[in-house]
Amino acid sequence: MNNELVIEIRRMNKLLALMATKDLPQNEKIGLLANAGFAQKEIAEFLGVTSNTVNTTLNRIKSKKK
Numbered sequence: 256m257n258n259e260l261v262i263e264i265r266r267m268n269k270l271l272a273l274m275a276t277k278d279l280p281q282n283e284k285i286g287l288l289a290n291a292g293f294a295q296k297e298i299a300e301f302l303g304v305t306s307n308t309v310n311t312t313l314n315r316i317k318s319k320k321k
Contacts, residue, residue: 269301285312 272293276284281302288298295309300307 257287269297272301282312283315286316289313 272288272291276287279287280281281283281304284302285298289295289309293301294298295313301304
């Protein structure tokens with residue numbers, strides 16, 4: 256696949272993810288993006304937070320489900 260095409264697809268994915276979670280609290284955004292298959296590093300980049308923040312939030316979400 257053409258590198259420019261891959262880059263453009265990634266940009267579109269990021270934009271769609273941000274639009275879909277625009278009005279949600281950060282923890283809900285993280286949970287939804289993780290469930291949609293985004294990696295923790297990608298989520299951190301999308302939201303402008305650290306990977307540690309994403310990891311901690313996902314662990315808290317998992318703890319609440321138990």
